[in-house]
Amino acid sequence: MKVTIVGAGAVGASCAEYIAIKDFASEVVLLDIKEGVAEGKAMDLMQCASLNGFDTRIVGSTNDYKKTAGSDIVVITSGIPRKPGMTREELIGINAGIVKTVSASLLEHSPEAIVIVVSNPMDTMTYLVHKSTDLPRHRIIGMGGALDSARFKYRLAEALDAPISDVDGMVIGGHSDTGMVPLTSHATRNSIKVSEFLSEERLAQVAEDTKVGGATLTKLLGTSAWYAPGAAVSALVQAIACDQKKMFPCSALLQGEYGLDDLCIGVPVLLGRNGIEEIVKIELSEAEKAKMAQSAEGVSKTNALLDV
Numbered sequence: 001m002k003v004t005i006v007g008a009g010a011v012g013a014s015c016a017e018y019i020a021i022k023d024f025a026s027e028v029v030l031l032d033i034k035e036g037v038a039e040g041k042a043m044d045l046m047q048c049a050s051l052n053g054f055d056t057r058i059v060g061s062t063n064d065y066k067k068t069a070g071s072d073i074v075v076i077t078s079g080i081p082r083k084p085g086m087t088r089e090e091l092i093g094i095n096a097g098i099v100k101t102v103s104a105s106l107l108e109h110s111p112e113a114i115v116i117v118v119s120n121p122m123d124t125m126t127y128l129v130h131k132s133t134d135l136p137r138h139r140i141i142g143m144g145g146a147l148d149s150a151r152f153k154y155r156l157a158e159a160l161d162a163p164i165s166d167v168d169g170m171v172i173g174g175h176s177d178t179g180m181v182p183l184t185s186h187a188t189r190n191s192i193k194v195s196e197f198l199s200e201e202r203l204a205q206v207a208e209d210t211k212v213g214g215a216t217l218t219k220l221l222g223t224s225a226w227y228a229p230g231a232a233v234s235a236l237v238q239a240i241a242c243d244q245k246k247m248f249p250c251s252a253l254l255q256g257e258y259g260l261d262d263l264c265i266g267v268p269v270l271l272g273r274n275g276i277e278e279i280v281k282i283e284l285s286e287a288e289k290a291k292m293a294q295s296a297e298g299v300s301k302t303n304a305l306l307d308v
């Protein structure tokens with residue numbers, strides 16, 4: 001199993017590290033446009049192998065796509081991250097050009113690959129890859145909901161004063177400060193609805209803290225987060241590589257599902273060797289349906305800024 005990660009910055013390197021530690025891939029290629037950075041990070045990570053007990057071979061490349069040839073899964077993290085006070089949508093001007101060029105170069109050398117898009121604004125960048133390639137929709141996956149759901153579980157556990165392993169929950173919708181739809185009505189602690197333990201006000205606060213999770217970290221760090229994003233990407237890569245048929249909310253091209261068409265937005269999917277094996281339809285409350293429709297409107301507005 002060969003995985004390529006384009007962008008050896010904060011998220012790309014974190015993702016490579018988690019993939020290596022889990023030791024399910026034979027090779028990870030890290031590629032970056034900055035001279036020497038990918039080679040340096042690959043060497044540093046390889047020097048963790050004997051310490052952390054993995055056999056995954058990590059290779060660095062300065063913009064040489066020949067080294068990525070024959071990848072089964074490719075991950076696009078190249079592009080600029082936001083600074084405090086910015087929205088993800090403001091990154092479109094620079095990142096759209098990068099994502100378009102990078103996806104074309106990747107597919108030229110790995111025409112059978114499954115593509116995971118991470119660069120922001122992620123739902124629109126995922127849509128851009130659909131529009132600029134002729135790949136079937138099951139092979140293009142946007143990563144956002146897996147991360148947002150991890151943050152939701154963190155906030156739920158905090159409110160419940162419970163271990164995170166007791167808690168389950170999912171966030172669908174657009175990966176933006178206002179577009180996320182945390183499914184509070186479906187969230188549970190050991191199969192019991194969290195609404196049995198938390199007031200409506202506290203649950204609303206959990207949802208709000210989840211939605212601004214990325215902005216909160218950006219304010220603290222001066223740039224956006226990388227540990228949980230890297231872990232979330234590695235979980236998607238593992239689900240595909242190991243054909244787990246595991247459920248994650250991912251940005252998928254919708255063609256009528258959830259009453260939506262011609263956009264990529266976060267919905268629950270099953271991930272396996274073919275990429276998106278199934279888009280899972282779940283029953284939403286009227287309020288959740290309204291939030292999803294509003295979120296889709298926001299994503300479509302950003303998509304309209306694309307030159308495709």
Ligand SMILES: NC(=O)c1ccc[n+]([C@@H]2O[C@H](COP(=O)([O-])OP(=O)(O)OC[C@H]3O[C@@H](n4cnc5c(N)ncnc54)[C@H](O)[C@@H]3O)[C@@H](O)[C@H]2O)c1
Nearest residue numbers: 007009010011032033078079080081118119120122143229
């Ligand atoms: N979808 C999500 O949940 C999520 C989570 C975190 C970050 N992000 C996004 O991921 C992107 C990367 O974030 P980061 O913190 O790793 O940024 P970073 O600046 O640390 O790394 C980005 C890397 O991309 C490289 N790059 C730029 N143009 C390139 C090109 N044409 N070819 C190859 N490499 C190129 C840069 O040299 C840099 O090393 C940002 O757009 C950020 O907003 C998304």
Ligand SMILES: O=C(O)C[C@H](O)C(=O)O
Nearest residue numbers: 082088120214215224225
């Ligand atoms: O917040 C960001 O800009 C990066 C990423 O989308 C995140 O949610 O951490």
